[in-house]
Amino acid sequence: MPHPPEPLTTAGPSSSSGASASGAGRASPSTSDQPEPNPFQAHMMIGPLESLWIHAVKRYEHNTGVSLPTCKAFDSEDAIMKYVEQHEADFKKYRADGPQELRSKIKPIAAVVQTLCGVFGETVTMPYSPVKAVFAAISVIIQASRKVSEDFDAVLDAFDTMEHHLRIIKPIAAVDMHDALKEASVKLLGQILVVLGVITNLQGKGRLKLWLKKLCQSKEVPSALDELGRLATNHHQTVSAVTLHTVNRTLMMLENSRDWHEQDQNFTRTCLAQISDIARETHTLLGQTMASLADLTASRSILEGIQAALLHMTDETMKDKKDGHVDKICQWLQYPDCSVKLNSVMSSRVPGTGSWFLDGNDFGSFISGVVRVVWLHGQAGSGKSTMMAAAIRELQAHCASSNGECIALTHLFDVTNGAQSQGIRALLSSLLCQLAYHRDDARKALLAARSEHMDGHNQPSLEKMQHHLWRLIRRSTHLFVVVDALDEAHIDDLMPLLWSLRAHTNVSLLMSSRAEVHPRMDLIHLSDVQIHMSTELVARDIETFLHCAVDSGGALAHMSANYAELVQQKLGDGAAGNFRWASLQVKEIASVAGLPTFICEALENLSPTLGDFYDQVLSRIPKARCNVVHNLLAWLLFSEDSLSKIEFSELLAFSYPKSQTMPVFDPELRPSSTDDVMRVISSTFISYDGDYVRLAHASVRDHLFALPASSPFHVDAHRAYCVMTRACLAYLTHVGVDTMPHAKRCDKSDYPLDSHVTSFWMLYADCGLERQQDLEQDLIEFFKLNKWIYGQTDAGYELLRPIHFAVEGSRARIVRLLYNHLAAVLEAWHNEGGRPLHILMGCWSGGDADFETFQALLDTGVDVNDRDIHGQTALHIAAIRTSAMSEEKPLSTRLYVPKFPVSSMPGRPVLYVPFSRQARM
Template sequence: MPIGIYRRSLVGKRFPGKKYLVAEFKGQGIDLMNEGAEHELANEAGGPISSRIIIRLDAAVESRAAFMDTVNRDVARLTKVKGADGVQLASTISGIIGTVLQKLIPIIDNFASTHPVLNLSWLALSAVYKAVQNQIAEEDIVRDLVEGLREMAGAASECPDLLVIDGTVDVIEEIGRTSLDIALLIHRYANPSIKGKSSIFARTAKYAFSDMSSQIANCKGRCADLTTKLSLRLQIETNYVVKNVQDGVEAVQVEVKEIRGGVKGIQDDQKKRDIDKWMSAPDSSSNYKTAREKHQEGTGSWLVNGSVFRGWKDNPGSVLWLHGGPGCGKTILCSSAIEDVKKSSKGKSSVGYAYFFFDGTSGQSKLAAHESLVRSIIMQFSDQFDGIPPALVNLFEDECNGRSQPLIGALENTLLQILQFFHTAYIIVDALDECSEGSKVLKWIHTIVSQTSDRLHLMVTSRPEPEIKDRLRRLYNLQEINIATQRESDDIHRYIDARLAEIDKWTDPQKKMVRDGLSGGAYGVFRWVSLQFDVLVASCASLAEIEHRLRSLPRDLDEAYAEIIKKSPRPAELVLFLQWIIFGQQDFTAQELAEVALINFDDSGGSLPFCDPSRRYGSSDTVLSTCYGLVVEVQVIIKISHFSVKEFFLSKVIQIGPTKSIRCTESTSHQAIAKTCIAYLLQFNELDSVTRANIDSFPLALYAAQQFAFHVESIRGEDVDATLEHLIQQLVLPIISCALINWHRLQNWHLPLERRIELWDVTPTLYSTIITPLAELVNHLINKGKYGITLHAASDRGGCLAIAQLLLEKGADVNATGGEYGTALQAATCQGLLEVVKLLLENGADVNAMVEHHGTALQAASSRGLFEIAQLLVEKGADANITGGKYGTALQAATCWGRLDIARMLLENGAYVNATGGQYGTALQAASYTGRLEIFLLLLQKGADVNATGGQYGTALQAASCWGALAFSQVLLDKGADVNITGGEYGTALHAASYGGETKIVRLLLERGAEVNAKGGKWGSALQAARATWKDSQAEAIVQLLKEYGALDIEPNFESDNTY
């Protein structure tokens, strides 16, 4: 850094003239920062002179604390910005320099006095921070330099002792010098005086004399060396501290090992099981396993041994995109990449990896959702922890310990926190194009790459679809591999040779012909080769047959799939199987799909589809042979063999016979499945058609019952045809059928299937659970413009009658007991079903059957005010005086609920007015307690005994007194009620009135001769009852009144808080 000292003459001040060099300093500018040091100067000829130079810089122009407050706010703001804006802000030079300053400020504050270079580095870095606000580092060389500075600053801030670092004399001085040099380089790079956004090459040209590129490289190397030394020192210190801690607690661990280990193990194990269940992360390892099984030795080596893949593995923050057309082997190559990462990561606890295979081959697949990807990756990295990641535990606890599910944003943040525990993390994702939420997963890729650039290596595969291509190419660190431009032909040759090696029936010339023929038509599509090889093996035994087949090979995958369907012996069933596999709401086994073939669709138009047992396959393996080439069996589940099968199926007209072809859509596929389900259910036309004992004989029964409504609702209005309408009508006509009842039972399969629906189940609730779903379906179809369909079920009442009639016809025991109501008669009565009651009585129902809670049917009708049913029961011989149940008698039940007309009818038909039993003892006590005045007077008119005892309150007078029925109490006393009868909860009427806080009734009873000191009841005496009253405002008045009548304190039966 040359510094010159010049002089100018007076004449030169007035007229511009030549400057004259007096002295020159040719050392490094940074050397001038040595406090108090004098530096030699030279003349123009280079010789020494006696003058010296001393330079002092004031580094306190602006308060460091104030400046750092601004930096901290800026950095905090950057961390809160989400999405694409956050990605851009996080890559600004100022954003990175801000974090560097945060790391270095403690070092500067501590050591600037002894290392002045730190003051200069502070000035330079803070000046750069101000100069480059929001400017993005567009060139990799500068971006890497800034990132290197951040890594070095981070390592320095964490180092326990900067004064003792092996391998360098003064690491603090080197930190300052390196930071200063980098700051100057960045300032040159971002110099606002350079017009526009010129590249690094333009800037290098401007500063050619200083060789800017080589200076950047030199600074990067110095940063890397410092980072290594600092990290090594940190590791040494950490190991030393850990060793001391371990030594210090070793003795304690020995003493508590058994207790501590046992508790912790149970705690951790249980929480881990809870979290695993709560996360319910889908497992795509079967896709990986399948891909590895298809992999042929030697194929894919060009990828994992290539420089691009190796560079991806070695460089954190890199993204690798492997793309190619359908069937070109992306998934197999992806599995090779996973295998390589697994091997290289083995035994390295600081290295983690996870993978996910998107799978869009079925409509309900969890492997097609973005959230499934995130959940799966979280759990895979968590399984590589020694215990449960704290971030995952926090998420679980934040969601009420698993009682609620987190938002996708919370899951993504948790993954980011988990990744921070790994020094290196690999994520490999296959088939982005099969994700049902492509935009979401592409946005997530940008976010996770930007926020984990110091450790994450991300690889994805997909077809080169426009949206994927556009979004991924916005990543600055993206590397691409186009499979079509690679040596895939070598892999195809290896694949064919491996397959040929397994064939014994062909000669070497025949094998060569097959090899040449398939290689020539493959165009890099492995799947096409595989399909054609299978056809050749199955159908060609001679050279002539091989030649003929090779001359007529399908041109592409679509033609290959069309040929498979056309040549199938069961093309219609094959199409139906594919519809079920793709759009079914669960995974199916071959055994379950074989049941689909039982449905005879009778394309001649002679009848509705029906279940035909004669169509049952001898072996469920027939499903696989029917669909050979289009499906695979993975762990007993039948899946579409490749995503391209689904695309072909939904995009082409399919020939399923010499004169018949169809175009399958999602809507028409749902209709085909719905028809199959209903036809399957209609075979259950007896009450005991399906039971717990035989349910395994109907593998599709539960699915058909529980999901056919979903498939109906998924049909577009214009696709609903008359066949589907008639099938639904057949299920519900007559109003109730055995098939409909069995559908209801299968919907509730968790209940015991062996239990028949009995007559006591005949309620509107049961009926509505059967009919309502169908009614909703009908309304759904009507809303779509299908007016022809009708549902012959006018009301709950009519429906229940139909169920009862059906069950009676099938031999149901009319007097069987059980269920909520005990008997069918009781159930029908409680629900107010008059016609059903009549039907049951006509068929021999016991009119006086007693049920524990409800009593008799007459009591139930009386309490509910069902006059017509009560009258009918009396006419059919119901005994009004039978006692039992909650209310004791029908008269007491009617009285409790104020059913005057029924009470009068019962009395007129022989009900005993003084019958005892039930909660209130007598009807009169019930009327007194509930305040039913008209019935109260009617009962007295009919001769009710005012002194009858029993029930909760002992007498009618005590019941009236307790709840403030003054008029009732006066009438009872006028009718001769004994004021001092004891019994019931409170002992006497005076005790009851005192506890109830009824001052007027207390006075009335005392005036009528109530014994003020009578003992008994809950409180022992009236005085104690008054003190325990819940009406505090009346307590003192009643106590004084009782004392006026001579009440004495008697040892109480309770502890009272009130004293007067």
């Protein structure tokens, strides 16, 4: 029994002899007694590509005994089709649709052969045309199959399998074709000839029907077809890789060109969009074949590279079209920038992961509009945000190639980002600002709305924001709205907004959250499709991740092959669908990857759950360092704004004497480098990527809050605020609160934490006073020493009385403390013209803190009838502000009317201003 043919890998011609005469019983055209001399023996210049092809032909002739040059009568698609037509009656004996089936199988194979043969070009002289050789080989099979019914069925099946493997091959221009692609094309063309030769060989031995019956005696055809599929996949990947390389080089040259005009940019973007569409279509076809997981992962990686180039090109073309108006809108609406989280998860994502979702039917139906609302959910650490980030990129690429017919709007809730709100206002702001960026009409509408709110100095109400959003949505063709991590937001407040988004038929909504989220049934009713990131599905991505980790360039690349396999098995089994657990274990093992003894030890002591792993890492922190680590973690948990690396490093310059409650700031204790901070807290808990320091994952926050009171890292929110407040007071005391000149005070190079401390220390103090009364005395001592303090206002940094900032910031507890314990200081401020109610009404935003501060002032006996230099009471300020904000329910009515009879301006009722303005509108 002959062995299965080896794959075509040799670059030079075979040393085997030329084609022999046709053997007995072998189905081949008759040959003359004096066969023509082998044309390949002729003396000619042979290049590497020609050598590959000559070798393939020699192998075919050696295995089949057929000399291809003798089959000149059937060396084209037309000749074969004519032969089938002439013998149609014979083929119909076996199947009524035999001729039609045969033609339908041959046509796609012929098209691929024509494509691949283009690699040789017109300038290459071949002794026998590759396209003629392949068609001649096909004709040999067809002539033989006309005689045996089982062979005919087997040939149809073989051709069908060939077409299945080759469908991912797309037409390519031979001009300036990359060398890597030329080689892949010739190898694939040669393997087609190998498959045809195997079929011919088995036909001659009467064993082709055994393959059709799936008997083990005939493995030659499956082996050859499998290799054909592998080479077809390799060809597709080479095409994609060369395309990506060419695209990136072209973009680089264009960006460096001074003559890159707008029309050139638009043309390039259009071409990239078409390339992206073709890459997506080809990747989809590959998924429909029997490609391996590794092949699909590699294909998706290349596809995403092409999409990234398209998105980069889109950003470049839009950059010149934007002006400062978008910035004004973003500042006014306090746009919550989600790019930090998005970039972080995308940078840590292993290319190609998530194919089960991104290439699945549900996501495909979502993009096509068949499904409108999708809810993706899974356990903590399963990779939901990473999956959503990949989906966002996919949607953005889809929209970029749609010529503006659709837009992708995204928002990622993030509890690890102290600067981001988790409420409905953040989501509304995010959607509105993105619409302003993408659409001119949205930008104009929101600029007009901004001018109606004191040129952006007043915040719009939630009702106004929703009004603008619905109006802009109604003017849109199609919007994709992606909202990640609903479990990290105030989801109960968001549900009405999500239902309203669903009510608009031109909106498609993709959401994610943990599976055990509170309003689970509400999300089920809201969504058309619910996709659970089960252990089995995530395991596929973990398998890909672990394979990349042990592969060349991975974190475990220097590990021996035996241990690499063991690590993949142990971590794959132990992950239980938790991607974060697997990634953290890889980081742990990476430090000992070259030490087999330690590898075995690490694998034997794997923590069973993510929480156990966190406890294990915390237990390694030296006892003497626990308090410092606890304080740093508290800052990351409760900081009102993101902390840069240099700001975070500044927190290590505090000492905590046991004899006093107040810490001491000492510049001599500053770390020599911001990178040194990374040695204090493990990257398990903190992310140091980019310019800012943040909690590494939402599960870290959950774990820290869940620690028992007996743990040295137990977190109590109010105590944490007290620690932060005292650190701020110590910092301000060292800097000099009311003595430092304004210019020097803003010099962050000297005191990088100054801006953060000045902006938020009073907020931290107000939160700490809610339950920790021991903070009062430290604050009182600070206020006694500092009658004036610097603070940030709309006009910049100003030196004002503490009560002014407390009222302006709506810090009700600070207001009460000042009035109860520092009456003399407040009396001096009142004598200077300070009027707390006027200040509060002038910056009123309608939040709970405003009402609490208003009540605190009334409780301390502030005169509601006090007038300013213009003769106005605070009620008049409220009435004017009500008119400017276009409030439906007058602020003055909500605050004053139910409680106090307030005198009006002489000769003019107190509500004259709002009502008279409304009459003129």
